[in-house]
Amino acid sequence: MAPQSRPPSRMAPLGMLLGLLMAFCFTFCLSRQNQKEFALSNPEKSSTKETERTETKAEEEPDTEILEVFHPTHEWQALGPGQAVPAGSHVRLNLQTGAREVKLQYEDNFRNNLKGLKKGKRLDVNTNTYTSQDLKNALAKFKEGAEMESSKEDKARQAEVKRLFRPIEELKKDFDELNVVIETDMQIMVRLINKFNSSSSSLEEKIAALFDLEYYVHQMDNAQDLLSFGGLQVVINGLNSTEPLLKEYAAFVLGAAFSSNPRVQVEAVEGGALQKLLVVLATEHPLATKKKVLFALCSLLRHFPYAQQQFLKLGGLQVLRTLVQEKGTEVLAVRVVTLLYDLLTEKMFAEEEAELTQDMSPEKLQQYRQVHLLPGLREQGWCEITAHLLALPGHDAREKVLQTLGALLATCRDHYCQDPSLGRTLASLQAEYQALASLELQDGEDEGYFRDLLSSVESLLKELR
Template identity: 45%
Template sequence: MVLFKLINTLRNKNCVFKGAVIIWCLNIHLISTHTEKFPTALTIKEDEFNKEKVYDTHKTQDSGELEVFYPTNEWQTLKPGQAVPAGLHVRLNLQTGQREAKLGEEEGVKYWTHKQRPKMNKQSVLFTTKKLIQALKKFKGGTDDPLKIISGQAEESQSSPFYPVDNLKRDMKMINFLVETDVQIMRKLLSQFNSTSSTVDQRVTALLELEYLVHQVDNAQNLLSMGGMKLVIDALNSTDVRLQESAAFVLGSAASSNPLVQDQALEGGALQKLFTLLAASHPVSVKKKALFALACLLHHVPFAQSHFVKIGGVQVLGELFQEQGADNLRVRIITMLYDMITEKELILQTGIDAVPNSSHQEYLQQYNEVSLQPILAEQGWCSLVPELLGSPEHDGREKALRTLLAMMPHCQTQYQQNPTLITSLSTLQKEYRKHFLTEETLGEKDGYFGEILALLDSLIMKTH
């Protein structure tokens, strides 16, 4: 009956789980105590004055603490209120009417001898009547966690599902933990880079850390608002090659797929400074980063591409392509040229009239003014690109084949008159046909070597 009354009391509560745990604990306590000769009972009474349910006990013969019973090999009488450990033999003595218990198995003796008796804390293992009543009252009032009350861990203050902000600040202060935003970090890095007391190593470190942050579009735009882009562009003119290389790296990462940064960098003279880095005598590492920044600035910016062609950018790239020791740069160069060619073709496929937006029409008109392919044919790229077919890397060969196909409208005649090219294509076709058959044997359809073989087949067909 008591259990049903408690369930009705807890039925309208939200904390169903905690209430169930309390009822379970109370049920164990009641079962244990009712099996004694002098049972302990818990009743619920209605207060006439405040109409609140109050909990009381009656017929309590013990102090509320459940004493642990320590068994031996002999039958012992169980006292009222004693808790019986699991695994014992328990019987009812019909002569005395008392319950008795002893050890169940012989192998259990070694665990229950007086010398090796396990240490048990009754308050930590068992629940008292007083704690159960207190837990039920607190649960009804919604003040503390009832489970903590039973185990004696409840605090006087009301518990909260969230960690207090003041406590969090205090803990952070104690461990000297400071949370900084990306903007704050970028300001510090720019201050370090621009400081006259900073060494070259410190300035290079600041740039490299900035490069990591400006990959995010918002951080790259914040670099503009902080005035950091001007500092980066000015560093391209530095006399230290490490600063030039790092500055170009930051510029390229910030401008990548970020039109706002592209526009600001172009207005700040970045294109001309990168052009100078590529044309002058600089280490390959500097030119490698300069090519990366240049490709990011020109990507999907037809006005910048047109300007680059007009100031002799294609000629500079041709000279760089033929430099001794520039093998690592050749793939990057033709990749940038290929991207510019195909980008224009894809944009113009829709046609100017098909786009109702006037700004987009202007954008397409700018692409019409980019005359890259005729310049490439005039400056000898129809014979320069085939040189990359001798690359030992599959990636270099693939990029060369794709660029040759992209330049086909203006280079087809020169391809047909180039016996070295035709021989190279035939040799590569045989090689990649073997690779393709190996892919098929392994069950790989539409594999990488199959793509390269398709490019070779297309080129050979158009050059014969």
């Protein structure tokens, strides 16, 4: 008998339902685990991150509310939350404790800054930083600005100069329109020499020409230019004029041209200026003329040993001796004594300098050694003349004579010791200058003029005893 089929069991649907439920639970649990580990957005974690972001933002942004000002000292101190520090304070992070610490960097500067801070006020802190490139750019802009400013100042200065001064071309053009001619010093001197040398010029015009010429020849270059066109010889020849005024002003020009100008001095000696000057001094002329001629002679002789040799050969000491012995020539006598003193000391200093430094040329030193001034003064009786000149009135004249007596002391000692009038004069001067020096001391002058004169007198007296 064929087997009969079993009816379906009631447990089958229940098993299937149970399997589906277990699969659903497994899938649900796996989904929950993935959400915990790999979800891009978690409500709880999102809320936590949002809170941290808010706190970080709150730390980074300066609080607009009132901050408590922390007053740092020299020691490191922990900085509490909500506290602000003065600008320039030294702040660090303690890696061990995690706390921020602060102290003063420079006490004096920040003490002044602290005075300006009051508790309860907001403190602005500049947290901007600069890179090296920023500093280079700023420096370049600074230099560029300085150059622009300097350029502006230069342009402004040039504009001011152009406003105050005009180019020479424009001035010449204006002068040409006004028929005015611009002359150089050389052209002016040529014109003045021509006027002086012209036979058609009056005496007043010639004197005016010499007076103006003296102004120009004070300059060394102009005096040398006077040689280039023969103007110096024309003035030297003016010493031969029969008009005393022309001789006076010609000597005036020569004295200015000779002064400290060796080239002109050489040309003058070769042109016969020394002989002509001595002739005027030795002949009858007004005192004013002899003053100017003596001035020219002194300018020619000083620092020019060759001219000094020629002066002695031409009998210059005799001419000067006659000049100082004339009546009414006391002013000339003082100038002559001063000239002799200058010539004596000049030779002495030249020889001493040559021995010490060896800088002087052998030729010039030899010329000085050929100037036998001291023997000539003794032979011409200048020991007696200078001793008598000490009786001149006036402290300046006495000072010059005392200096010359001291310079002649080695040569004239015997004569001075045998001259009783010189001893009496020196004693009288000693008493006079002692009284005047005492007055200077009372006025608080320890080293006065009369004290120096007294020292010179006493020094001579001591040498002559």
